[in-house]
Amino acid sequence: MKAREVNFDGLVGLTHHYAGLSFGNEASTKHRFQRSNPKLAAKQGLLKMKALADAGFPQAVIPPHERPNVAALRQLGFTGSDEHVVEKAASQAPQLLSAVSSASAMWVANAATVCPSADSQDGKVHLTVANLNNKFHRAMEAPTTEALLRAIFRDEKTFAVHSALPQVAMFGDEGAANHNRFGGEYGETGVQLFVYGREDGSQLAPARYPARQTLEASQAVARLNQVRPQQVVYAQQNPDVIDLGVFHNDVIAVSNRQVLFCHEQAFADQPRLLGELAAKVPGFMAIEVPQQAVSVADAVATYLFNSQLLSHDDGRMVLVLPQESQEHAGVWRYLHELLAQDNPMSELKVFDLRESMANGGGPACLRLRVVLSEAEQRAVNPAVMMNDALFNTLNMWVDKHYRDRLTQADLADPQLLREGREALDQLTQLLNLGSVYPFQR
Numbered sequence: 001m002k003a004r005e006v007n008f009d010g011l012v013g014l015t016h017h018y019a020g021l022s023f024g025n026e027a028s029t030k031h032r033f034q035r036s037n038p039k040l041a042a043k044q045g046l047l048k049m050k051a052l053a054d055a056g057f058p059q060a061v062i063p064p065h066e067r068p069n070v071a072a073l074r075q076l077g078f079t080g081s082d083e084h085v086v087e088k089a090a091s092q093a094p095q096l097l098s099a100v101s102s103a104s105a106m107w108v109a110n111a112a113t114v115c116p117s118a119d120s121q122d123g124k125v126h127l128t129v130a131n132l133n134n135k136f137h138r139a140m141e142a143p144t145t146e147a148l149l150r151a152i153f154r155d156e157k158t159f160a161v162h163s164a165l166p167q168v169a170m171f172g173d174e175g176a177a178n179h180n181r182f183g184g185e186y187g188e189t190g191v192q193l194f195v196y197g198r199e200d201g202s203q204l205a206p207a208r209y210p211a212r213q214t215l216e217a218s219q220a221v222a223r224l225n226q227v228r229p230q231q232v233v234y235a236q237q238n239p240d241v242i243d244l245g246v247f248h249n250d251v252i253a254v255s256n257r258q259v260l261f262c263h264e265q266a267f268a269d270q271p272r273l274l275g276e277l278a279a280k281v282p283g284f285m286a287i288e289v290p291q292q293a294v295s296v297a298d299a300v301a302t303y304l305f306n307s308q309l310l311s312h313d314d315g316r317m318v319l320v321l322p323q324e325s326q327e328h329a330g331v332w333r334y335l336h337e338l339l340a341q342d343n344p345m346s347e348l349k350v351f352d353l354r355e356s357m358a359n360g361g362g363p364a365c366l367r368l369r370v371v372l373s374e375a376e377q378r379a380v381n382p383a384v385m386m387n388d389a390l391f392n393t394l395n396m397w398v399d400k401h402y403r404d405r406l407t408q409a410d411l412a413d414p415q416l417l418r419e420g421r422e423a424l425d426q427l428t429q430l431l432n433l434g435s436v437y438p439f440q441r
Ligand SMILES: NCCC[C@H](NC(=O)CCC(=O)O)C(=O)O
Pocket: 017, 018, 019, 020, 021, 022, 025, 028, 029, 102, 104, 107, 109, 110, 138, 177, 247, 248, 359, 360, 361, 362, 365
């Protein structure tokens, strides 16, 4: 039976805005306080999903979270009705209101780490929710992410959804953005590469920006996901590139099947890692981009590596890139050289994801890869699968509910809270999710 990689993309939420919340993520810092367009952001994401579904790649959607997160503000001491809580936060602590209003759950590469059934000891598909401990606005995603994943991957005989790791720095976990799986056919046993930024207590760590993922977290996720130990490889990110803005490994590397496409400075001990992968993955091929061809700074600015590397049924691979890669002459030239060389890459697909990119989220950040056998695909909640009908339904839903401009000041508007709840209440019906949001309980 043929297994496929299904890409689950995060749908951008109604409160998408630029708040500069992610120290170490240069796009987030740079676009702080600029005006956003949530409606356009959601539509840009939907267009990518639809185009990939049309090109034959199975595609699904993961809904946004309830924002502002009023419960989080209450936990921080704001009292009164929900509207009063928002008003008080807006006047006393606007940056906190921004954090609890962030639409950051759209970047579902950080939602969880996935282990396909072919790799797990009990033969189930495992998903461990990421705690996103390094940033307040992201750490609050875990409970709703868990509820959503349980509503999508409902069948407990097929899927095992694990709660996030303890919310402390030692177990900082950013999900699939620091995880790669290598192998032949998707349904065959693979090798899983867990990439971390630091080991608790070790000196080998970035100096300027935080390392969000720890080795201790990666090891715990590998245990929870029941990955057979002989199939696990750990590697440390190069701390110097974290200091240049590579806050997740998927900003500097992407993989698919036997191919690793990465910058030559991506990993701390790159020759050792590539040797280990060559020994464990039959037909392993590393495509390392030299600093001379594309600098780390250009990779961060263009998100060349935050691409999706997808396989057509005949084995040809397509690289799904953000428009910023096409707009950079040197990067675009390099990509064409790559196509001409002897490797499986045969096609480039470019998308305008400007709204997400301005917060540091490219094509790869917006998707969670889930390898599923045919039987497992049938066990997924069918209402989240992208097709013509769902594309039209979601576009109409976005048109009806989303604003086309939002600044930090607008977050004070209590109407935004009501708009969000009404929209999400309808969305849970459209996607047959049941009650997943705090306001529905
Ligand atoms: N995988 C891409 C994640 C991008 C995300 N950006 C943000 O949260 C920016 C939000 C803001 O600054 O408004 C992050 O850094 O975790």
